[in-house]
Amino acid sequence: MEVLEDPKKQPLLVEDAAEFLSFVCYGDHSQAQMCVLRDGVRRLGLEDNVPPALLAACRQTRCPVECALRAIDQEAGGSGDGLDGDVFYWAAGACTRRESKHGSLQSRLERCRAELATGAQAYVAELSRERKTPHVLTGERCRPLTSRDVRDCAGGQLPMWDRGHCFVGAEGVGSCMHVDQAWWSNVGKNFLGHKLVALW
Secondary structure: OOOOOOHHHHHHEOOOHHHHHHHHOOOOOOOOOEEEEEHHHOOOOOOOOOHHHHHHHHOOOOOOOHHHHHHHHHHHHHHOOOOOEEEEOOOOOOOEEEEEEEEEEHHHHHHHHHOOOOOOOEEEEEEEEEEOOEEOOOOOEOOOOOOOOOOOOOOOOOOOOOOEEEEEEEOOOOOOOOOOOOOOOOOOOOOOOOOOOOOO
């Protein structure tokens, strides 16, 4: 709690989208600074840029495996089982995560579902399209689920980050300390629920 409540380690909280985008585009990101735009998804006009079937599935169940399976069943964004992602789980009482590997996303989720029946918790990470397709706004070949993200709000001044991958987690699960794929700087968006983030 001492670290979490340390005033020197708190994020910069802003209410203005322009101030947030200025930080993202021009701020010094070398010291693990974090800037939070309160209600940012709405303020940046991004609330309708996740496939409706995925958001509906997340609202219907708190189980990430069931969410992803329902999104596949409902053809999230018209993709059917054309989705991909990482399927992690923690056995009941375990601190070390395991990964459901090999096969289609649907088959990995179904294998993970069997683990959940024994009390495991799951986390679906980097949920994206299985194949690269031209982005609806820019034409660049990528695999995002979102149709628009912060990069588009910033007027194309940002480097190519992993566009619009989604993460679906159960209560109390997530990624352990790691170096992010975009280690120099990154932007996260939270569409439902809460997320705890810490930087070192």
